[in-house]
Amino acid sequence: MTHHQRTDLALLRETAELAIDYLTELAERPVGRPIEPDALRAALGGDLPDRGEDSERVVARLARDADPGLVATAGPRYFGFVIGGSLPVTVATEWLAAAWDQNAGNYPASPAASVLEEVAGSWLRTLFGLPATASVGFVTGGTMANFTGLAAARHGVLHAVGYDVEAHGLFDAPPVNVIVGREAHTTIFVALRMLGLGSERVTQVPADGQGRMRADALRRALEASTGPTIVCAQAGNVNTGAFDPLREIAAATAERGAWLHVDGAFGLWAAASPTLRHHLDGVEMAQSWATDAHKWLNVPYDCGIVFVADPVAHRAAMTVTAAYLVRGAGEAYQAYDYVPESSRRARGLSVYVALRSLGRSGLAQLVDRCCTLARRIARRLEAAPGVTILNDVVLNQVLVRFAAPGDDDRGADERTAAVIAAIQSDGTCWAGGTIWRGRGAMRISVSNWSTTEEDIDRSAEAILRCAELLGVPV
Ligand SMILES: *Cc1c(COP(=O)(O)O)cnc(C)c1O
Numbered sequence: 433m434t435h436h437q438r439t440d441l442a443l444l445r446e447t448a449e450l451a452i453d454y455l456t457e458l459a460e461r462p463v464g465r466p467i468e469p470d471a472l473r474a475a476l477g478g479d480l481p482d483r484g485e486d487s488e489r490v491v492a493r494l495a496r497d498a499d500p501g502l503v504a505t506a507g508p509r510y511f512g513f514v515i516g517g518s519l520p521v522t523v524a525t526e527w528l529a530a531a532w533d534q535n536a537g538n539y540p541a542s543p544a545a546s547v548l549e550e551v552a553g554s555w556l557r558t559l560f561g562l563p564a565t566a567s568v569g570f571v572t573g574g575t576m577a578n579f580t581g582l583a584a585a586r587h588g589v590l591h592a593v594g595y596d597v598e599a600h601g602l603f604d605a606p607p608v609n610v611i612v613g614r615e616a617h618t619t620i621f622v623a624l625r626m627l628g629l630g631s632e633r634v635t636q637v638p639a640d641g642q643g644r645m646r647a648d649a650l651r652r653a654l655e656a657s658t659g660p661t662i663v664c665a666q667a668g669n670v671n672t673g674a675f676d677p678l679r680e681i682a683a684a685t686a687e688r689g690a691w692l693h694v695d696g697a698f699g700l701w702a703a704a705s706p707t708l709r710h711h712l713d714g715v716e717m718a719q720s721w722a723t724d725a726h727k728w729l730n731v732p733y734d735c736g737i738v739f740v741a742d743p744v745a746h747r748a749a750m751t752v753t754a755a756y757l758v759r760g761a762g763e764a765y766q767a768y769d770y771v772p773e774s775s776r777r778a779r780g781l782s783v784y785v786a787l788r789s790l791g792r793s794g795l796a797q798l799v800d801r802c803c804t805l806a807r808r809i810a811r812r813l814e815a816a817p818g819v820t821i822l823n824d825v826v827l828n829q830v831l832v833r834f835a836a837p838g839d840d841d842r843g844a845d846e847r848t849a850a851v852i853a854a855i856q857s858d859g860t861c862w863a864g865g866t867i868w869r870g871r872g873a874m875r876i877s878v879s880n881w882s883t884t885e886e887d888i889d890r891s892a893e894a895i896l897r898c899a900e901l902l903g904v905p906v
Pocket of ligand 1 (some may be wrong): 508617666668669670
């Protein structure tokens with residue numbers, strides 16, 4: 433063994449130790465204390481060095497200097513956004529995948545990665561109850577899963593009227609109607625923007641008090657539209673966790689011959705649970721679906737997944753051709769047919785190991801446990817007179833509002849914002865803010881595999897302690 437190889441091995445072992453130390457202390461570190469960018473710039477910035485530095489020192493310094501800016505999103509008391517942690521088996525697999533350095537863009541570059549993504553994709557199709565013929569792509573996240581599903585939709589609805597959008601672009605295309613729920617996730621609009629469909633040209637269908645698209649209003653919007661049409665529904669509202677009425681939406685969309693895309697970034701995982709599955713009734717009737725493994729499956733970033741019922745439309749929208757990309761015999765899975773990227777990391781691997789290690793029952797338990805814990809924190813907080821839960825807690829999302837006696841709506845908005853700031857500085861847990869139907873709220877998302885009842889109780893106590901100091905009766 434050369435001297436170089438020996439120091440490389442030491443570097444890898446020491447880095448693994450640093451990572452293990454972090455994970456060991458994760459549950460007890462402050463979850464995410466505010467820090468100014470200048471503090472981090474002072475520690476991490478400076479000029480690009482002329483001469484390289486010793487690798488072990490570089491990594492050790494990085495671990496030390498980045499630490500105050502790390503947020504314990506992997507830990508059990510991070511309730512911000514809808515984030516999820518990383519199952520240890522997936523962290524270990526990502527280490528291995530990085531060491532393997534496979535390019536999962538096409539079969540010849542990594543036969544193993546291609547087959548693993550093919551297998552993981554078929555497991556997920558079964559788990560979600562999607563058509564057995566649906567094609568699958570592993571993309572960077574929900575945004576790109578929506579983008580890819582909507583690109584297939586754009587192909588599908590224009591191909592149906594004899595227009596080849598991939599060849600000719602949208603310049604001379606028949607107009608495409610896009611109909612979305614008023615509560616569509618903001619990244620749907622990003623995807624539409626990137627696809628030339630415009631983020632503001634869409635028809636927005638009103639939602640009900642929980643944020644569900646109103647199927648009667650969708651019917652009217654569909655009746656008012658002519659020509660190629662794409663409808664975007666949502667499984668899992670980022671504020672309330674609510675699901676659009678998919679069966680009714682799918683029926684109305686099918687009658688009109690339109691394309692239905694479902695954004696199920698976290699909500700699609702409810703399919704894993706026999707007790708929650710009913711929320712997704714009719715989901716299989718859509719033409720494309722987007723979800724995120726880095727949310728509720730608890731795999732590392734970045735890992736979104738897109739499914740398209742018609743693989744021909746999916747491939748037409750995404751495929752690449754080049755003289756050096758030779759299609760082998762045996763119909764191997766070529767990721768570049770189904771995702772926007774060419775070269776890409778083997779992101780399907782952690783999905784594969786997560787599903788294999790949890791099994792159907794383990795995943796159902798993970799999802800159910802998060803929802804039970806969401807109801808638990810809602811109950812604990814709601815018992816305080818100054819606290820109101822704004823949503824029906826049907827999934828893993830809880831919206832909390834704080835008020836002191838005599839607060840009007842604005843007063844309660846300010847009080848709620850103050851409680852959110854206080855809990856973030858406190859560091860026991862982390863929850864962010866949102867606006868729900870014009871009113872400020874703390875948003876709690878329980879999506880981490882490692883959260884326990886004790887974490888929930890400790891967090892509820894910390895939130896109520898902060899609220900009480902700010903004049904909220906608890
Ligand atoms: C998180 C989320 C997205 C975006 O996913 P990213 O992985 O952050 O790109 C889209 N839709 C919904 C409903 C989400 O919750």
